[in-house]
Amino acid sequence: MQQLNSKIPEGPLADKWSRYKTSLRLVSPANKKKLEIIVVGTGLAGASAASALGELGYKVKAFCFQDSPRRAHSVAAQGGINAAKNYKNDNDSIYRLFFDTIKGGDYRAREANVYRAAEVSNLVIDHYTALGVPFARDYGGALDTRSFGGVQVSRTFYAKGQTGQQCLLGAYSSLNRQIAKGTVKMFSRRDMLDLVIVEGKARGIITRNLVSGELERHSAHAVVLATGGYGTVFYLSTLGLGSNASAAWSAHKKGALFANPSFIQIHPTSIPVLNDYQCKLTLMSESLRNDGRVWVSKEKGDKRHPTEIPEEERDYYLERRYPAFGNLVPRDVASRAAKERCDAGYGAGDSGLSVYLDFKEAIEAQGKKAIQDKYGNLFEMYEKITGINPYNQPMRIYPAGHYTMGGLWVDYNLMTTIPGLFAIGESNFSDHGANRLGANSLMQCSGDGYFILPNTIGDYLADEIRTGKIPTDQQPFKEAEKAVKEKIQKFMAIGGRKSASSFHKRLGKIMWDHCGMRRDAEGLKKGKELLNELEEEFWKDLRIPGNDREINQELEKALKVADFFEVGRLMCEDAIQREESCGAHFREEHQTETGEAKRDDKNFAYVAAWEYKGHREKPDMHKEPLRFEHVEIKERSYK
């Protein structure tokens, strides 16, 4: 069994990172020019890492499947980005941000990583401001903040409901600057299909040029994955349709351990499913819960129009169950509470699968203009999709798959178990435990990319200064390319009848039903079986029209769906072994009398890191025990 060394430095929590940094080895500017780094993905983590590494003088090659780095799905993050600036004088601090994140993650995240993320959060805000990101400001010209779920301070910086877009465009601008300088070479419209390992080290990737269909070999001294999460495993999710697990999964198959795969966040406030052909759920930012009140009717199956349901017949169930945090409970809690009400028959809408989010009181108290200033674009978006004006009647919302806390296992240096392979942003597992707090993902992605990885990767590359350019005509590159080519030929040759999306949709339903918001051992096992059956059908009945030497979107989709069968099985496997409820992972068998998640810290305070053993083979689990030295483990209560 592989020994997991998380390389967490010794010393007091607050000094770990600063002390550790001074111990990291450096690479001289002259040597940096000789070292190449591949960065896959150009979202907030990838774009910031590529630009920061370029600034340092490394030769960076950045890859994205989109036509432009600006379209990565970080662009869709709405509500904000956290930092411990304490601008509101509400007694916020790095420690509090750290504590809230650990608690929000239900004590399943690594203390040292979380503290570091909180520590660099202030630098991130300074940097984005210098890059010209137009965060919201108050009348004195200082930056404004708002509050978010799971915390009692106001530490979320925002740019209306488009914070992700604005931060990403900031990172994109710094990336463009490096592209213009020639330190970063941009490869867009490329899918990473395999990782190349030479003598035990990550040395390159195989990509498919999505325009010509050609397979390409790219080599480097280190590979950084910033490829986001695998939330599209549910088919219907808040993610972009192109988001996928394949790059990270190819690394997993080559030996990188995959940690806590079942920790997947279900976001409570998405627009419910409206038609059978829907392939995407649109998120309504969590920030809406600052002013919106969540309720359902007190009467089962109430089909009245929401404005006709009088005040006393409404059940503000979040305020009722969690008086201390009310509508601002963390996402996992809010999602489950919504599901609980709907499953009990109190849900709104024809399907009964939605709850109301009401702004009537906020509009009355603050005026329509104030609400419009804060949420104008979200309200518009809601109206465009549903045809309903939320200024006049409550929104309908329902939980949807959103963010994956799980991901590639990394040590304190953000390096995976494959030497030279790093994972940053959502693609790693390290900072959010079993549940991510709102506005922490932009914070983590930017911190990883701008301020953490550029330091830690140097320590690894210090040993590479004598390596020289890595040729791509070596055997491992040839073999990897050949394997990918054969895989594609296998896809093209199936010649069945059904489209890749139709399989994806069915796969997503299996995952949602069996490995979604509430799980039990039996259902999870059943889910695995259903996945196996569907996978067999997939390999028999898939049809990809056209050929692979041109733009072929069906082939692109099929490659992704094929990996989701495996991802899904691993998620179930992980959920089965974790005999407790924590954060987003809720096991029916483990709940308190009031229906809250019941953690088992004695037996499950560890990270489950899975090792790939082959297709349909049972994976090996490695445990990284979690030690909590700076917080007291408590029942996570928002009451």
Added chain:
Amino acid sequence: MNVTLKIWRQKNAQAKGKFNTYPLKDVSPEMSFLEMLDYLNMQLTEQGEEPVAFEHDCREGICGTCGLYINGRPHGPMRNTTTCELHMRSFKDGEIIYIEPWRARAFPIMKDLIVDRSSFERIMRAAGFINTNTGSAPEANSNPVSKIIADKAFDAATCIGCGACVAACKNSSAMLYAAAKIAQYAMIPQGKVEAKDRVDKMVRQMDAEGFGFCSNTYGCEFDCPKGISVDFIALMNREFLSSKACKQKHG
């Protein structure tokens, strides 16, 4: 509802394209426009035909990937709406819908409805950034910015880079796209420092890409899904003229 689609099909960049007609039955008014195309593509795939290639990603109007020219309008008939946010309830039963790719010399067609917008990338790479290194930023509140200016800069910064402005413009001009970025930075203290140099480089790149010139018809503003104002074009013009007037300063 039933609709008849007339869609531009073109095998690749070199091929000659043409319109194909696809009658589509049982379309739900609740479907988004792209879900309607997914529905068509599913049928085409199952019939063994090549599905219609079109680009999309976030499906919530923010990534700027999608962009179709629908019945004579970029992103279709609704204002301030991207193609992915457009719903079939905006169309009539039995309607004939023409779907074309963006057309501009600077946006060559790659396949069917997919165009190559890398010219936009090159405009940004010319100077669409503030020259600041990671780690060198001053404390965020050390540079106060008036709320009015910050909000205006935000309005300019909401551009999603979809290319609808070029598609709408009778001259295929990219002025609104370039202006939005130039204006965002020119308005705030962080970006002002190199504003003159920036406008010069970005405008030069824009011209080199083969976009047309602005003749102030304001079609771009009308069809911009984010409602970006042509005031920013005026601001860019002003910056550009003043950069010409004091060119020797920064050579």
Added chain:
Amino acid sequence: MALAGIFLMLFLVSHLLTNLLMLAGDGGKAFDRAVELLGHPAVKIVEYLLFAAFIIHIVLGVILQLINYNARPVKYKKAPRTEISTFSRYMFHTGVIILVFLVIHLINFFFVRLGWAPLPETAAHSHDFRPMAVALFQNPWYSGFYVVCMLFLGFHLKHAFQSAFQSLGLNHTKYTPAIKIIGTLYAIFISVGFALIPVYFLFFYSS
């Protein structure tokens, strides 16, 4: 383009005011005096500037049109359905009509002054524009053509006025709406002003 245009717009005002003197009812005395000023050296210089402005405006207009046309080699099948001002879309077309008019106008008056075109019988000498104009305007075809051209000039100017401000970056949240209104009034003033003269000479004037 915009600067030359603004110069031309100023010229149009002075030209119109001069022409309107023909209607002064004094048998053309005021008008003749104004015409005499054309011989003044300062006016000569302005005249050269004017020619330069015309040439720059026309040449640039043609070049821009070519570039703009080329920027979209394949046109849309479905005509653009934008609800923006129609005048703005046809600046080149209205420009061409005005150019045709300008050429005829130059032949009729300016060339006569230079002695390149024969002196009409009605005129006493090459600067005697009023009788030349009267004679032309009493031809209904010519007057009709003139009025139609002025209409197109109005369309051209309506867009041109505010467009020039936009191109020069002279916009302002407060004043731009006012500029648009002034532009429309200006376009009406110029086109109606010029069109009045043939209408007057055709219907209300007898020598």
